[in-house]
Amino acid sequence: MDKKGNSIIIDAADHVAKGGVLNRRLFLNSAIASTAALATARAAFAQEAVGEGQDDWTLIPGSSAELYGSRSRFEEERVKRRLTPMSDEFYNLRLTKYTARTPLDHMLGTITPNGLHFERTHQGIPDIDPDQHFLVIHGMVKNPLKFDINALENYPTVSKQFFLECSGNSGTLWSETPTNESLQAIHGLLSGAEWTGVLLSTLLDECGVSKDAKWIIAEGADNGMMTRSIPIDKALDDTMIAIRQNGERIRPSQGYPMRLFNPGFEGNTSVKWLRSLYVTDRPVMSIQETVKYTDMMPDNMSLQFTLEQDVKSIITKPSNAMSLKQKGLYEVTGLAWSGKGRISRVEVSADGGKTWGDAMLQDPILPKMLTRFRIPWQWYGGPAILQSRAYDEFGSIQPTRNQLIAARGRKPTYHFHAIQSWGVQSNGEIKNVYA
Numbered sequence: 001m002d003k004k005g006n007s008i009i010i011d012a013a014d015h016v017a018k019g020g021v022l023n024r025r026l027f028l029n030s031a032i033a034s035t036a037a038l039a040t041a042r043a044a045f046a047q048e049a050v051g052e053g054q055d056d057w058t059l060i061p062g063s064s065a066e067l068y069g070s071r072s073r074f075e076e077e078r079v080k081r082r083l084t085p086m087s088d089e090f091y092n093l094r095l096t097k098y099t100a101r102t103p104l105d106h107m108l109g110t111i112t113p114n115g116l117h118f119e120r121t122h123q124g125i126p127d128i129d130p131d132q133h134f135l136v137i138h139g140m141v142k143n144p145l146k147f148d149i150n151a152l153e154n155y156p157t158v159s160k161q162f163f164l165e166c167s168g169n170s171g172t173l174w175s176e177t178p179t180n181e182s183l184q185a186i187h188g189l190l191s192g193a194e195w196t197g198v199l200l201s202t203l204l205d206e207c208g209v210s211k212d213a214k215w216i217i218a219e220g221a222d223n224g225m226m227t228r229s230i231p232i233d234k235a236l237d238d239t240m241i242a243i244r245q246n247g248e249r250i251r252p253s254q255g256y257p258m259r260l261f262n263p264g265f266e267g268n269t270s271v272k273w274l275r276s277l278y279v280t281d282r283p284v285m286s287i288q289e290t291v292k293y294t295d296m297m298p299d300n301m302s303l304q305f306t307l308e309q310d311v312k313s314i315i316t317k318p319s320n321a322m323s324l325k326q327k328g329l330y331e332v333t334g335l336a337w338s339g340k341g342r343i344s345r346v347e348v349s350a351d352g353g354k355t356w357g358d359a360m361l362q363d364p365i366l367p368k369m370l371t372r373f374r375i376p377w378q379w380y381g382g383p384a385i386l387q388s389r390a391y392d393e394f395g396s397i398q399p400t401r402n403q404l405i406a407a408r409g410r411k412p413t414y415h416f417h418a419i420q421s422w423g424v425q426s427n428g429e430i431k432n433v434y435a
């Protein structure tokens with residue numbers, strides 16, 4: 001039914017997969033779009049009630065302008081990062097203190113506001129005075145160089161949108177039983193932003209890198225002195241020294257005043273509070289690339305330097321952050337991304353992966369950035385299993401959880417990128433399930 005009570009006829013031909021998955025173009029019909037909006041609303045308001053019983057803000061002048069804008073106090077209450085840890089075998093208490101997860105259920109586009117960007121530090125956030133912080137580039141170079149933030153701001157900069165994902169994101173889905181934690185807790189180590197910085201290739205060019213150089217060792221100025229080895233090919237490609245995030249200087253939690261940013265790579269390699277880049281012919285084999293951030297295979301051998309994030313997608317709405325209040329039309333929407341490049345296709349299933357329909361991809365579709373997808377779905381009121389499956393332009397396909405486990409076993413804790421399932425119950429409740 002639409003708002004005026006007329007029934008909306010959905011053609012049999014508009015069903016593109018079983019379980020109510022509909023043609024993505026149906027939302028171009030405004031009657032259908034508004035019906036879906038109505039079904040998704042948490043509470044249905046009768047139209048005549050609008051305007052009644054609310055304060056009238058038109059009667060007095062509003063507050064004065066601020067030197068630095070802040071959120072509505074109501075949003076401060078409602079939209080927050082999540083600090084609590086995952087309560088399962090893969091996570092320990094240290095994550096509570098040093099981890100904040102993005103509220104993906106509140107994101108509608110692809111850019112994460114700076115105050116909601118996820119945050120992961122191993123040893124806390126240093127309080128760095130930018131006048132006392134320098135980055136040195138040394139090792140196998142002709143002229144070692146030293147930069148402060150002001151020097152970097154005077155170089156030609158590039159601004160590009162990229163996702164950042166901790167390779168531990170969604171790691172709880174490796175476990176035997178499906179967790180009851182929220183969308184935000186499971187997948188919230190993921191954000192998207194416009195990063196501005198100086199391409200590392202520009203600085204390396206000025207330093208005169210030896211032709212025998214193969215790796216660059218990046219080190220942070222935090223208490224943990226995060227150290228990672230970056231292949232020279234990546235360093236000469238799109239790696240940047242990021243100094244701004246969505247237009248403003250990057251936040252202390254994101255690496256103020258400067259961080260390494262490796263587009264598409266696991267978050268850990270994007271070393272924050274960057275102070276040293278040491279050019280060399282071999283990787284340093286730091287704790288972060290030996291004990292941690294390696295993927296143990298079924299034969300107990302570990303994959304090392306699995307740097308590129310795999311093709312992946314998640315449904316952010318509906319998710320277990322909400323329950324469905326009534327039968328009818330819904331919009332299924334979510335995010336897809338690949339560390340290799342652009343997303344080329346996303347499919348959605350409502351029957352646990354037996355049949356699939358193509359979702360609409362929202363422009364712009366940028367390489368190594370989140371892409372939003374959407375598709376109409378009719379909920380008949382019975383059980384349903386919602387899934388999304390992403391493809392990238394290089395032909396990589398997001399695997400099912402069973403395929404991923406068949407290939408990699410259950411020992412890895414990082415790089416979980418398989419299809420995730422939201423189990424819709426008959427009463428409208430939604431749970432994370434294994435299908």
Ligand SMILES: Nc1nc2c(c(=O)[nH]1)N[C@H]1C(S)=C(S)[C@@H](COP(=O)(O)O)O[C@H]1N2
Binds near residue numbers: 117123222255267270
């Ligand atoms: N110096 C330093 N860099 C660091 C870390 C750290 O603890 N210290 N954490 C890494 C990890 S594990 C991740 S996932 C990303 C998180 O970046 P964000 O906090 O800006 O989202 O930063 C990486 N860079």
Ligand SMILES: [Mo]
Binds near residue numbers: 120166167168267268
């Ligand atoms: Mo991470």
